[in-house]
Amino acid sequence: METNKIIGYVMIAVGFIVFVLSFPQVAKIVRIPIPAGLTSNIIMIVGLIVIAVGAFFLYKTGSGEVQEVPIYQGKEVVGFRRIKK
Numbered sequence: 880m881e882t883n884k885i886i887g888y889v890m891i892a893v894g895f896i897v898f899v900l901s902f903p904q905v906a907k908i909v910r911i912p913i914p915a916g917l918t919s920n921i922i923m924i925v926g927l928i929v930i931a932v933g934a935f936f937l938y939k940t941g942s943g944e945v946q947e948v949p950i951y952q953g954k955e956v957v958g959f960r961r962i963k964k
Contacts, residue, residue: 884938890933898926 899905901923906913913922913953 881940883936886938887933887936890936892933893931894926894929894931894933896926897929898923901926 900909900911901919904921945961945963946963948960949956950960
């Protein structure tokens with residue numbers, strides 16, 4: 880697995896955790912002290928931004944599949960070209 884994919888998955892997981900912690904009920908259950916300057920809306924926005932950046936990393940790497948297409952010379956196949964999807 881490529882490092883960009885790993886970074887993307889980790890960022891999505893962290894973003895999801897931060898997003899869930901933005902709900903006061905969850906923060907009470909988990910008992911994580913939240914600084915006074917941070918409101919739940921700011922925490923939610925930060926979580927969504929981290930999720931978006933992680934999704935960008937995953938989208939940027941793509942599927943990584945390689946397709947081979949034939950190269951013709953007349954009617955004969957003389958080779959194959961690899962095309963990344």
